[in-house]
Amino acid sequence: MYHARFNGTHYEIGKKWGLLLKKNGKQLVDTIPFEMTKEMYEFGQQCYPVYKEFFPEIIEEINGIADGQEIDPETLYAVLFSMYSLVRVTNCSSFIIKNEHSFLLGRNSDFLTAIEKLYMNCLYTFKESDSYAFSGNTTAFVEMEDGVNQFGLAVALTSVFPDQLKPGMNVGMILRVLLEKCQTVTEALEWLKRLPRCSAGTLVMADSSGDACLVEFTNDKVAYSALDKEGFLCATNSFHLPEMVSRKITIEDDWFAEERYQTLEDYLTDHFREVGLSESKQLLAGEFGFLCQYDRKTGKDTVWSAIYDLNSKQVYRCEGNPARKTYQEDARFRIQ
Known part of the structure; x- marks a missing residue:
């Protein structure tokens, strides 16, 4: 896993990184693990106005990367804006537990082993005053898959x-x-409710004040379950909230989504009152049921695992499958 520190305006951050990659002989377009299609380019163009209105900073960062790489930004729009929609990946597991002694958000990131050396942990600090500093983990540079910001919001x-x-x-x-x-x-x-959404997903969110929730959404509906006191929330790659069950789609290869969900649901139902950091690591490592036990020969694996401790304001990350590798505290990013 690469470790990157980014500081500046969004455009400056993008251009510096694009230039650094180019200087080291790396072209982002050569790392794309799927075929680029006309449909992806067209979809990227259709999504562009949404990002321009609601998150123009990300357009600036992508343009900076393209300038540094000396490539057409339209290619990056096509890749990044079609992710999780035209590029339909169904993987990852997450949970939140809250009890008398612990308040933790945990997540396994499951993806392709072929590009696991390209995955990144990013520390962002911005010159723009309305963008908060954060630490995030990603398989696809500017989009993020889990992280925490300076105020202790973890997602x-x-x-x-x-x-x-x-x-x-x-x-x-x-x-x-x-x-x-x-x-x-x-x-x-x-x-989330006011952002135009292109497809579907789940988010688990927690903050340092003690609030937490699970959100399940499509592009036309948002449902959520709040966790005010003790309890747990969990998610894999399907819908389980009553309002969303009718929107489930069955696919041939969902990376054992329901089996992973049942592991989380069964263990946390019985044990959430006593779960702490150690038990969370064991859970994510598959010691209480299937969660990360992929056959790497198929090209799939858990490629990192992260735990955000909202009580102690600490971050732990395992850079690889937690069944085989260990967690380390990441002290580089400080939560206020």
């Missing part, structure tokens, strides 16, 4: 196979804008 996603598409923001870009623009779960929910 993690799972992707859900969509039953329909329309131009809008994908779940990875939505997560990033929430980290940049929101201090609390309440603010994040307000943003």
Whole structure:
């Protein structure tokens, strides 16, 4: 996993990174693990006005990357804006637990082993006063899949196979804008409801004040379950809230989504009152049921795992499958 520190305006950050990659002989377009299609380019163009209105800073960062790489930004729009919509990946598991002694958000990121050396942990600090500093983890540079910002808002996603598409923001870009623009779960929910969404997904969110919720959404509906006192919330790559069950889509290969969900649901139902950091690590490592036990020969694996401790304001990350590798505290990013 690469570790990157970004500081400056969005455009400056993008251009510096694009130039650095080019200087080291790396072209982003050569790392794309799927075929680029005309449909992706067209969808990127359709989504562009949404990002320009609701998150113009990300356009600036992407343009900076393109300038540094000396490539057409339209290619990056096509890749990034079609992620989780035309590029339909169904993976990852997440949970929140809250009890007398612990308040934790945990997540496994499951993806392709072929590009696991390209995955990144990013520390962002911006010159723009309305963008908050954050630490995030990603498989696709500017979009984020889990992270925490300077105010202690932590968010993690799972992707859900969509039953329909329309131009809008994908779940990875939505997560990033929430980290940049929101201090609390309440603010994040307000943003999510008004953002045009292109497909479907789930988010678990928690903040240092003690608020937490699970959100399941499509491009035309948002449902959520709040966690006010003790309890737990969990998500994989399907819908389980009563309002959203009718929107489930069955696919042939969902990376064992229901089996992973049942592992989380069964263990946390019985044990959430005593779960702490150690038990969370064991859960994510698959010690209480299937969660990360992929056959790497198939090209799939858990490629990182993260735990955000909202009580102690600490971040732990395992850079690889937690069944085989260990968690380390990341002390580089400080939560206020």
